[in-house]
Each structure stands twice: as structure tokens, then as C-alpha cells.
Amino acid sequence: MNTPRIEINLSKIQKNSEYLVQKLKKKGISTIGVTKAVCGDPAIALAIISGGVTGLADSRIENVTRMREAGIISDITMIRTPMKGQIQLIVDSCDFSYNTEISVIEALAYNALKKGKIHNIVLMVEMGDLREGIMPNDLEEYFKRIVQIPGINIAGIGTNFACLNKTAPNQKSMSLFSKIIDRLKSKYEANIKIISGGNSASLSWVFSNNNLNQINELRLGESILLGSDPISGNPVQGLYTDAFTLISEVIESKKKPEFRKTSSAKTNSTYFKENDQVILAIGNQDTDANSLVFPNGFTFVGATSDHLVLNTSNLKVKIGAECRMKMNYNSLMKIMNSPTVEKKYL
Ligand SMILES: *Cc1c(COP(=O)(O)O)cnc(C)c1O
Numbered sequence: 001m002n003t004p005r006i007e008i009n010l011s012k013i014q015k016n017s018e019y020l021v022q023k024l025k026k027k028g029i030s031t032i033g034v035t036k037a038v039c040g041d042p043a044i045a046l047a048i049i050s051g052g053v054t055g056l057a058d059s060r061i062e063n064v065t066r067m068r069e070a071g072i073i074s075d076i077t078m079i080r081t082p083m084k085g086q087i088q089l090i091v092d093s094c095d096f097s098y099n100t101e102i103s104v105i106e107a108l109a110y111n112a113l114k115k116g117k118i119h120n121i122v123l124m125v126e127m128g129d130l131r132e133g134i135m136p137n138d139l140e141e142y143f144k145r146i147v148q149i150p151g152i153n154i155a156g157i158g159t160n161f162a163c164l165n166k167t168a169p170n171q172k173s174m175s176l177f178s179k180i181i182d183r184l185k186s187k188y189e190a191n192i193k194i195i196s197g198g199n200s201a202s203l204s205w206v207f208s209n210n211n212l213n214q215i216n217e218l219r220l221g222e223s224i225l226l227g228s229d230p231i232s233g234n235p236v237q238g239l240y241t242d243a244f245t246l247i248s249e250v251i252e253s254k255k256k257p258e259f260r261k262t263s264s265a266k267t268n269s270t271y272f273k274e275n276d277q278v279i280l281a282i283g284n285q286d287t288d289a290n291s292l293v294f295p296n297g298f299t300f301v302g303a304t305s306d307h308l309v310l311n312t313s314n315l316k317v318k319i320g321a322e323c324r325m326k327m328n329y330n331s332l333m334k335i336m337n338s339p340t341v342e343k344k345y346l
Contacts, residue, residue, distance in 0.1 A: 033057070
């Protein structure tokens with residue numbers, strides 16, 4: 001079999017999706033599956049859908065197009081505020097888009113009306129991640145202006161946590177978020193259907209709280225795909241953490257002196273340590289090599305664009321042997337985007 005390749009266990013992804021969908025349903029929360037880490041891979045998207053999610057979401061229109069061309073007809077939400085050149089495509093192929101800028105919403109409206117459509121948007125509110133979002137104090141002003149725009153329906157209000165800054169949602173931020181929405185709803189008699197409370201980083205807050213206020217949706221990528229919590233990296237109980245395995249080939253195996261950055265005369269003359277070292281044929285061009293998880297007995301030394309160097313306690317590694325590795329979110333998303341890594345579905 002060819003290397004490097006990534007083995008993708010679709011049934012584990014489906015089971016993760018189903019487990020989270022069912023568990024959240026009991027809390028009155030619907031689940032959106034986020035496909036950006038796998039570049040909108042249609043087979044994976046279908047596995048997530050068969051777990052029972054109410055829709056998919058992605059941050060790149062190219063990924064959405066890929067899924068639409070593969071025949072996926074589920075609702076798809078664009079979760080990054082649209083770029084100017086992609087407005088028409090987003091109106092055509094996405095059922096919802098996340099927005100924070102009036103000029104972009106006006107452009108969406110113009111393009112929607114041209115097609116005789118109403119485009120659904122979710123307004124994002126900044127609740128502490130300091131990435132995208134309208135500041136909470138400005139939301140009402142935005143809301144008042146946007147409800148006037150023909151061609152646009154404010155379908156929801158959303159917030160996001162722990163993407164840029166590793167701040168988890170807590171009772172304080174979540175009840176503030178709900179309070180803001182309460183106010184809009186009562187003051188403007190607004191029918192805001194979707195209250196989207198965050199991503200995989202919100203799961204522990206949701207599972208450990210009985211009062212979820214207004215929240216009725218989460219958007220999940222990492223937990224469905226990797227079974228892990230984005231903040232701690234720890235496994236989420238009940239989920240498979242091994243749906244993806246990266247396989248690379250050993251192309252060199254030799255004893256090498258240990259690398260020293262500072263060659264002081266003393267260390268050079270007295271002691272020269274040797275290590276058993278192997279090289280795998282993969283590198284930083286394909287993935288975030290530093291964050292791969294190696295088998296027992298292998299430790300990461302370094303990586304360049306196409307070589308990954310490991311120390312090993314076991315020199316009986318044969319040339320051509322396969323090394324199986326687990327990935328975190330960063331290494332997975334780059335592997336999925338690498339055209340030279342074969343995708344093998346199990
Ligand atoms: C990436 C992203 C998600 C999914 O995050 P995970 O940590 O993978 O669950 C949800 N919402 C937004 C806005 C995102 O950008």
C-alpha cells in the first residue's frame with residue numbers, strides 16, 4: 001500500500017456524530033457538523049450526516065462546493081464572514097452564513113434579491129475569544145439596521161469560544177449571551193430561531209449545566225472527528241479518538257551523534273552520545289509534524305519539509321516499515337489538505 005496515507009474510519013466518525021447528537025438532543029440542543037478540518041471531504045461529511053446532525057458547516061466556499069458537487073443536499077452554513085468575491089457563490093450554495101459586517105450583509109442581500117431569494121444569516125457576537133463577532137454593546141444597533149434590509153433574514157445569533165484564545169465558555173459568559181438575546185427578543189418581538197452557543201470547547205459547559213438558557217445549537221468539528229476537547233486535548237468520554245491514522249514509511253535507520261547547538265570544546269572532547277535514529281518520508285509540507293503522536297519507543301527530534309526525524313529505542317526498524325501515528329487537530333487539517341497523502345476510507 002502507498003505511503004504516506006491517512007486511514008479514515010468512517011464508522012467511528014459516524015458513531016461519534018451519533019453519540020453527540022443523541023446526548024445533546026436530550027439537552028434540547030441540535031448539532032451542526034463542522035467539516036473544515038477535513039476540507040469538506042464528502043465521504044466524511046456523509047458519515048457525519050448519518051450520525052443525525054441537522055446540518056453541516058464549513059469556513060471555505062471551496063469545501064462547500066466540493067460537498068455540493070458530490071451531491072450533498074443537507075443545509076450547509078458558511079461559518080466565516082464572506083469575502084467580497086464569494087458573495088454570489090455563498091448565496092447560491094449555502095443555506096446560512098455567519099456575519100459581523102453590515103457592508104457584507106448588504107452585498108449578500110443584493111445578490112439574494114437578484115436571484116429572488118432570502119439569505120439567512122447568523123449574527124456572531126464577541127464573547128471573549130476576540131476573533132470574530134460584533135461587540136455585545138453594539139449588537140442591538142446592528143440588529144435594528146439589519147432587520148430593515150430586504151433579502152436578509154436574521155435566522156440566528158451565535159458566539160464562538162476557544163478558537164483564537166483558549167478561553168472556555170463559563171456560566172458568566174453564557175448567561176450574558178443569553179441575556180443579550182432575551183433583550184432583543186422581547187424588545188423587538190424578534191423570532192430568532194437559532195441560538196448557536198459554540199463549538200467543541202462548549203461541550204463540557206453544556207454537559208455540566210442544567211440551565212442552558214437560550215442555547216439550542218452547537219457546531220462540532222474536533223469532537224466528532226478526533227473525539228477530543230480543543231482546550232485540554234483530552235478525550236471526550238464516549239467518543240472514539242482513533243478515527244484517523246497517519247501512516248508513513250521509514251526511509252533511513254542509522255546511529256547518529258546527538259545534535260548539539262553549542263559546540264563548547266569541553267562537551268565535544270569528553271562525550272559524544274549516539275542515538276538510534278530513523279527518518280520518515282513525511283514533513284512539514286504535509287502536516288504539523290511536531291504535534292503528531294508517535295508509537296511507543298519513538299520520540300520526535302525534528303522535521304523539515306519532507307523528512308521527519310525520530311529517535312528510537314528499537315533499532316530493528318526495517319527500511320520500508322510503516323509507522324502509524326495519531327494526529328491532533330492541527331496535524332489532521334494539514335494532512336487532509338495535502339495532495340500527496342493518500343486518503344484511504346475504511
Ligand atoms: C471551527 C469552528 C467551529 C468548530 O470548532 P471545533 O472546535 O472543531 O468543534 C465552530 N464554529 C466556528 C465559528 C468555527 O470557526
